[in-house]
Amino acid sequence: MVTTTPTRPRRANGTTVALKGAMAISGILFVLFVLLHMYGNLKLFNGQAAFDGYAEALRDFGYPYLPHGGFLWIQRIVLLLALLVHVYAAVALWYRARRARATRYVIHKRLVQTYSARTVRWGGLILLAFIVFHLLQFTTHTIEVGGSFDSPYQRMVVAFAPEHWYVYLAYLVAIVTLTMHVRHGAWSAMQTLGANSQRRQRAINLGAYAVAAVLLIGFMLPPTAVLLGFVK
Numbered sequence: 595m596v597t598t599t600p601t602r603p604r605r606a607n608g609t610t611v612a613l614k615g616a617m618a619i620s621g622i623l624f625v626l627f628v629l630l631h632m633y634g635n636l637k638l639f640n641g642q643a644a645f646d647g648y649a650e651a652l653r654d655f656g657y658p659y660l661p662h663g664g665f666l667w668i669q670r671i672v673l674l675l676a677l678l679v680h681v682y683a684a685v686a687l688w689y690r691a692r693r694a695r696a697t698r699y700v701i702h703k704r705l706v707q708t709y710s711a712r713t714v715r716w717g718g719l720i721l722l723a724f725i726v727f728h729l730l731q732f733t734t735h736t737i738e739v740g741g742s743f744d745s746p747y748q749r750m751v752v753a754f755a756p757e758h759w760y761v762y763l764a765y766l767v768a769i770v771t772l773t774m775h776v777r778h779g780a781w782s783a784m785q786t787l788g789a790n791s792q793r794r795q796r797a798i799n800l801g802a803y804a805v806a807a808v809l810l811i812g813f814m815l816p817p818t819a820v821l822l823g824f825v826k
């Protein structure tokens with residue numbers, strides 16, 4: 595086996611730490627958003643009035659201090675900025691890692707890191723594609739599965755009906771990818787940011803697994819209930 599360098603991981607330099615910090619902060623913002631979004635989607639179980647009322651309340655949030663729909667626009671701008679930061683930092687880190695990779699780590703450590711990094715990067719690309727599809731479907735209504743409806747509840751119930759099982763499958767892949775991304779993202783951030791104590795690593799790992807499990811179950815419950823005919 596070729597071991598070219600010290601077994602101790604090299605300390606990351608300032609720019610790498612700043613980039614990872616930017617990824618972590620924007621990543622945490624996304625996690626907060628998806629947790630709230632997941633909570634909102636669960637209102638599907640409270641019936642059409644509750645679900646559509648919730649969607650309408652989001653548009654009226656902060657009124658009259660904000661105009662109708664103002665809160666949603668603030669949220670969109672913050673999410674878009676966070677996405678730009680997240681993707682920019684990801685590309686910059688990938689580029690730095692590629693430049694530095696040849697001599698830095700003992701072989702087996704490198705393999706583990708490469709596997710995780712690859713999973714996170716592919717996951718990120720799948721999620722980007724999903725977000726574009728998702729916005730075309732539920733925000734701009736450019737893609738209409740099963741017809742055109744004013745009610746968000748009806749759009750959900752028609753989209754995940756058994757005859758549109760492929761839509762369900764696409765969402766399942768996206769949500770599994772999301773949970774893996776959250777899991778691996780936390781692992782990856784730990785490698786540079788304050789992961790020096792084993793206890794802290796274990797706590798962050800456990801937290802990441804818990805959030806991933808909540809997201810998987812919470813997001814997939816409403817579409818699964820529709821697919822199986824419990825919600826119509």
Ligand code: HEM
Pocket residue numbers: 628631635649650652666669670721725728729732733746750765769772813814816817
């Ligand atoms: C099973 C999974 C999901 C379902 C069923 C779902 C459903 C929906 C629905 C019905 C809307 C429109 C709400 C409205 O009209 O008020 C929406 C909007 C949205 N969703 Fe999802 N969603 C899911 C997962 C996700 C995930 C994983 C993300 C992010 C990674 C996401 C990001 C968004 C965004 C950014 C919007 C647009 C909000 C806006 O208009 O500003 N969704 N989703």
